Amino acid sequence: MDAANESSEGSPFILLGLTTNPSQQRPLFMLFLVLYVAGILGNGLIVAAIRASPALYTPMYFLLAHLSFADLCFTSVTVPKMLANLLAHNHSISLAGCLTQMYFFFALGVTDSCLLAAMAYDCYVAIRHPLHYATRMSRAMCTALVGTAWLVSHVHSLLHILLMARLSFCASHQVPHFFCDHQPLLRLSCSDTRHIQLLIFTEGAAVVVTPFLLILASYGAIAAAVLRLPSAAGRLWAVSTCGSHLAVVGLFYGTVIAVYFQPTSRYEAERGRVATVMYTVVTPMLNPVIYSLRNRDVQGALRALFTQRRISGADS
DSSP states (O other), rough: HHHHHHHTTOOOEEOOOOOOHHHHHHHHHHHHHHHHHHHHHHEEEEEEEHOOOGGGGGGHHHHHHHHHOOOOHHHHHHHHHHHHHHHOOOOOOOOOHHHHHHHHHHHHHHHHHHHHHHHHHHHHHHHHHGGGGHHHHHHHHHHHHHHHHHHHHHHHHHHHHHHTTTTTOOOEEEEEESOOOOHHHHOOOOOOOOHHHHIIIIIIIHHHHHHHHHHHHHHHHHHHHTOOOOOOOHHHHHHHHHHHHHHHHHHHHHHHHHEEEEEEGGGOOHHHHHHIIIIIIIIHHHHHIIITOOOOOHHHHHHHHHHHHHHHHHHO
């Protein structure tokens, strides 16, 4: 590697963010601050309510608690840096910081993907095989599903980061994104990136597309069972619930697939940023509402949690 390349690789990356227009930065800061706080509060309350209520010690809520925790961490990997850059003049990030951000972003994103598939399977077993639910969704099975999700996601992320760390960046270090992501960085690299793109289309597809297909298959089987329900009210409730779940799942996987499963040469920065906002900010904020805050058991647990806090505060 020549001296020019070494000098360039020692330079920090510059995150260009969502916009370079100063008049749009403050409104965007307020919008994403509200979305971020809503997501953090929603997911944090779900985790706290499930941990505090023995009535919610069931497989569904065990998986939901892990999904909420993963979502809480997932948004915190990218959004605080994006908010800071909307107000600050210095948008730089070191190569080490960039790779660290990418590692946790990929790991938590894949964890989300696997946990959504596990929750769909839980719903499928509950509706299609209710008599065998206790054995099929035992505590050991739930722990194995969650453990596998976290393990697979970190192995996936580590593999990608090790390959990204070998790349040379000898062109512009301006990243047209609000965080360090695969596609923008691959376009800045002067190394051969075909092996990384091949990995995305093979191993990456296994941890993203496979869970998505499992979710669709689970909800397809659930829909078939729902249509046979004797009660029209029951069918309407089930369709409404499953429809809202599928809408969020479709938004998450649709935007992820649109961003990552395309050749780097066809990647468009502006469209990529918009799609990325959908699965990094919007879906983690919607998950608590769709999966739990409309649920009477969760609402009761939240009321009990706040009542207990008030009583504790009064006693102290």
